[in-house]
Amino acid sequence: MEALVxxxxxxxxxxxxxxxxxxxxVSTSHPIPNLISPTSVRVRIKSISLNYATYLQVLxxxxxxxxxxxxxxxxxxxxxxxxxxxxxxxGVPDGCDLVxxxxxPVAYGTSHQALVHRANLKSxxxxxxxxxxxxxxxxxxxxxxVRGAIVIAVARGTEKVEFLKSMGVDHVVDLxxxxxxxxxxxxxxxxxxxxxxxxxxxxxxxxxxxxxxxxNCGAQILVIGFASGEVPVIPANIALVKNWTIHGVYWGxxxxxxxxxxxxxxKELLSWLARGLITIYMFRSYKLQEAYLAFLEIKDxxxxxxxxxxxxxxxxxxxxxx
Ligand SMILES: NC(=O)c1ccc[n+]([C@@H]2O[C@H](COP(=O)([O-])OP(=O)(O)OC[C@H]3O[C@@H](n4cnc5c(N)ncnc54)[C@H](OP(=O)(O)O)[C@@H]3O)[C@@H](O)[C@H]2O)c1
Numbered sequence: 001m002e003a004l005v006x007x008x009x010x011x012x013x014x015x016x017x018x019x020x021x022x023x024x025x026v027s028t029s030h031p032i033p034n035l036i037s038p039t040s041v042r043v044r045i046k047s048i049s050l051n052y053a054t055y056l057q058v059l060x061x062x063x064x065x066x067x068x069x070x071x072x073x074x075x076x077x078x079x080x081x082x083x084x085x086x087x088x089x090x091g092v093p094d095g096c097d098l099v100x101x102x103x104x105p106v107a108y109g110t111s112h113q114a115l116v117h118r119a120n121l122k123s124x125x126x127x128x129x130x131x132x133x134x135x136x137x138x139x140x141x142x143x144x145x146v147r148g149a150i151v152i153a154v155a156r157g158t159e160k161v162e163f164l165k166s167m168g169v170d171h172v173v174d175l176x177x178x179x180x181x182x183x184x185x186x187x188x189x190x191x192x193x194x195x196x197x198x199x200x201x202x203x204x205x206x207x208x209x210x211x212x213x214x215x216n217c218g219a220q221i222l223v224i225g226f227a228s229g230e231v232p233v234i235p236a237n238i239a240l241v242k243n244w245t246i247h248g249v250y251w252g253x254x255x256x257x258x259x260x261x262x263x264x265x266x267k268e269l270l271s272w273l274a275r276g277l278i279t280i281y282m283f284r285s286y287k288l289q290e291a292y293l294a295f296l297e298i299k300d301x302x303x304x305x306x307x308x309x310x311x312x313x314x315x316x317x318x319x320x321x322x
Pocket of ligand 1: 155
C-alpha cells in the first residue's frame, strides 16, 4: 500500500524524499498491517485530514511522541474492506460526503466534546472562539451556532474575516486591524450584553491573556491548544473570585479512555452534517506526494477550515463507508 511515512523528526514543509533534511517519505510498497484482533477494521482510505497536530507530530513537538517511523493520517475516511468478528457497528449515514467526513473526527470531535459534553453550551450564551478560521476553531463556530449561542469569532486578515461573516457569526474581530478587548466590548455594549460566558481557546499566549478580561463571573474556559506556541497562565485566584471553570480538553484521551463519549459525539456530528446544520469547508485538497504543500499552508496560517489529502483510487466503491 501507499503511505506517507515520518522517518525522523523535522520540518514537513520539505518535499518528501527530496533531501537529507526531509523527514517525510512516500512509500509505495508499505506492508499492509496484519489484522490480529477480533475488533480489527481495515479501511481503504479515500481522504485524510491534516491537522496542526500532525504538523507538530512531524516536528517532534507534539505532546504525544510516536515511535519512529510512523505513518501519518489517523484522521480519515474511506471504504471498509474487512471487519473482525466482534465488530458490529461502523459506517456513516447516507447523505454524508465521503471526502468531507475525514474532517469530522479530530476537528469537529474536539469542538463538540468541548462545547457540548464539557461546557454544555446553551442557547443565548456568549461564545468567544479564538483561532476561529482554523480547523478546530471553525468547527467550534458552527457548533456554537447549532446550539443557538451568540458567537464571536477572532481571526487575522480580511479573507478569514469575510469568510467567518459568511458563516453567520454574530461578530468577528480582525486581529490585523483591532484589539480583541476593545472590539468585543463594543459589540457586547451594542447588544446590551455583559461579557463572555464560554471561551474556546486553541491559540493560547497573549490572546488568551487578553480574552480573560472579557469573561463573565461563572464563565467557562476551554483549553484546546497552543497554536501561538505559548501556554497561557490562568491565575487561580481570579478563577476563584470569578467562579470560573477551566476545562482541559484532549480528544485523543477521550478516544482511548471514554470511547462511548466519542461515539455519541460523532453520531450527533454526522447527523448534523447529513442535515446540513454543519458544513465542512475544505480549503484545498492535495495528493499524498504533495502533503508538504498542505503543511506549508498550515505553517503560514493560510488555512481556512481544513486541508486534506485525497487518494484517487479506482477501487474505491462508496458502499460501506467510515
Ligand atoms: N485538545 C485537543 O484534543 C485538540 C484537537 C485538535 C487540535 N488541537 C490543537 O488546537 C490548535 C489548533 O489546531 P488546528 O488544527 O485548528 O490548527 P489550524 O487550522 O492551523 O488553526 C490554528 C489557528 O490558530 C491561529 N494562530 C494564532 N497564532 C498562531 C501561530 N503563531 N501559529 C499558527 N496559528 C496561529 C491561526 O489564526 P489566525 O492566523 O487567524 O490568527 C490559525 O487559524 C493546535 O495547537 C492543535 O494542537 C487540540
